[in-house]
Amino acid sequence: MTDTRQEALIRDAIAAEADQAVDYRAVLANLHGRQPRRRPFALFAAAGLTVAAAVVAVVVPLAVDRSAAPSAVDPAAPPGTTTARTVLLIGLDGSTNTDSVVLARVGVDGAVSAASLPRDALVDIPGVGQGKLNSAYARAYAAAEAEGRDGDAAGVESLAQTVEALTGVRVDHYAAVDMAAFSTLSEAVGGVEVCLKSASRDEFSGVDLPSGRQSLSGPQALAFLRQRHGLANGELDRVVRQQTFLRALAAKVAGSEPAKLAELARLAGRHLRADPALNLVEFVGRLTPTVRTAIIPLGEVVDSENGQALSVDPVAVRAFMAGFFADGATGVPTGGFSVPLPATETEKPGRTPRHDDCVR
């Protein structure tokens, strides 16, 4: 193609414009210095569920990876401080639905307590009013994006405020995990053992599994974690599935060789977002394998504007959280919601799943 004189001029002009570009070396330094962005974005559901497992399965290997190059120092939390920290674990479904929300506390002694907050819980969303827990993020996201602000940051902020108002616990950090991490990680560890009480098949999640003990990996692991339709207790059975799966995954990860851990770390790192202030190295340095999991107290199923929801009594939730997160608290938490399955108990990663771990 032969350029006309005008085209040649256009080429020159565009090239001259391009020459105005900032020096790439400065941008390169910027990119290297930055954490993978404040936004927790495409993080998904299952992740959150027990920090216990999430921490062991995701954060620990990530930290192993990062330990060679410590992340930026947070002035508010210099390395070495040993105060208890709370972390809000957020799981998004790929758009803006927070399918799982977990509030975890890592005590001074490294013990982890993790409380699941069911997404259908009917709560007070600051500045909005009553709504399902999973609407807080989505609503703030949409509002912010419409104004040209960062929707993910607004979503996290709104969800954190909602959780703080509900539990009376201050949220120090957040972290979110991409659901896809569990497909990848389950494959990387050669499958995760679970046991189903009955065969499971559901087109929403794509799950198609026989009953009994089996090893899950890849897309079926993901489907297993996401299935909600067709389960007797719906969302709550899913929470139990996620907790069981994550414990089993944690057990496998905990028994891995260092080289394997490094590989898992790389895989996990792609799916985890945390706020820049969360110093993973320091955080993980004092973890112990002890993890307690629970579900906040729940009331009746009620009808809300957005379908059925679970009522919660803020007073009961606060009382429960105060006890559950108290320094030195051990053993089975009392007052939390219990699904008639091993949802709430003291666990140690590495323990062999028992037969009664079979889930719906």
Add this chain to the structure above:
Amino acid sequence: MPADYDQFVTDRLDRLLRYATALTCDKHLAQDIVQDVLLRARQKWARIGAVDVPYLYVKRMVTNDYLSWRRRRAARDVSSTHLALDDLAPAVADPAVRHAERDAMRARIAVLPRKQRAALVLRYYEDSTDAEIAGILGCTEGTVRSHISRALHTLRVNENTPSEVLR
């Protein structure tokens, strides 16, 4: 972080910044967009790194980011900012007539509708084919040709306008 992501950034960052600057006519906006896109790309590198030409994929992310409605407000300011900056610069940076013409053309390109400018930059800076441009802009080749012919028409009509009017 996969090593090939770092390699990609090292190899392509300069070119991406230049492309984005030509696209936006605003080097700071270009930097913001490229940084944002590369940070996002890092999260998805397992997938992006596996495509045939990661650079094309990332270039599309940069283009879409600029064309997305989120950037619209910023984009509106661009042309005026650009012209304002031009005002501050020496009227004719180089005494050569050729350069004066070129700078006048820069100013005219800067006020084109964004999609037309994107098509123009892809063809005349990135030397993309119509099919590639269509893939990046997410439209048909016919639309690409239409964007470009309209842009060329506008630039031709304006060609006779004394550059003083634009400045």
